[in-house]
Amino acid sequence: MTRQVRDVNGRLWTVHGTLEWRTPATEDDFEHDVAAGYVPGVVMLVLITVLVVALIAWMPVNVVVPGWLLLILTLAILFFPARWAVRRPWTLIAETGDDGEGEPTERWMGTIRGYFSARTEIARIAKEISQDTQPSYEGILKPLT
Numbered sequence: 001m002t003r004q005v006r007d008v009n010g011r012l013w014t015v016h017g018t019l020e021w022r023t024p025a026t027e028d029d030f031e032h033d034v035a036a037g038y039v040p041g042v043v044m045l046v047l048i049t050v051l052v053v054a055l056i057a058w059m060p061v062n063v064v065v066p067g068w069l070l071l072i073l074t075l076a077i078l079f080f081p082a083r084w085a086v087r088r089p090w091t092l093i094a095e096t097g098d099d100g101e102g103e104p105t106e107r108w109m110g111t112i113r114g115y116f117s118a119r120t121e122i123a124r125i126a127k128e129i130s131q132d133t134q135p136s137y138e139g140i141l142k143p144l145t
Contacts, residue, residue: 001119002085005126007133013054013096017118020089020111048077090118094135110140 001015059065089111097105112121120142128136135141 001122003122003126005129007096007129008131009133011096011133013094013126013129015092015094015122015129017090017122018113019115020091041095086116087114089106090112090115092125092141094129094141106134107144108135108141109144110142112140 002014005013005015007013053077090113091109091111093109094109095104095107112118125135125139125141
């Protein structure tokens with residue numbers, strides 16, 4: 001997701017978002033970060049797999065499983081991984097200018113959770129820049145110094 005926006009002064013801004021596979025650590029989260037990483041997810045996946053295999057292995061031969069039940073079970077199993085993928089954090093960056101060495105002269109960065117929220121926020125940031133000279137201080141983007 002990348003957008004090119006021109007502000008009222010004529011400067012060209014690039015607003016883009018990047019999917020983060022790990023939740024970025026912030027100073028606000030430092031004291032409360034007790035996440036064990038990906039291990040609990042792997043343990044739950046293994047546990048569900050073992051339970052499904054046991055259910056199929058011990059099912060009597062004359063049991064007929066309707067197709068709609070298999071569809072509901074498949075959707076229930078796929079719901080949480082799909083939700084996890086859609087709710088990943090995104091790092092949004094708005095930058096402009098060039099100092100001669102390829103680095104932007106002004107750069108704003110922030111984090112938001114969710115693909116659809118990131119798309120909406122990028123559109124809002126682009127609109128703010130086109131109507132002003134920089135992103136709003138009330139938004140999720142903060143200037144980097």
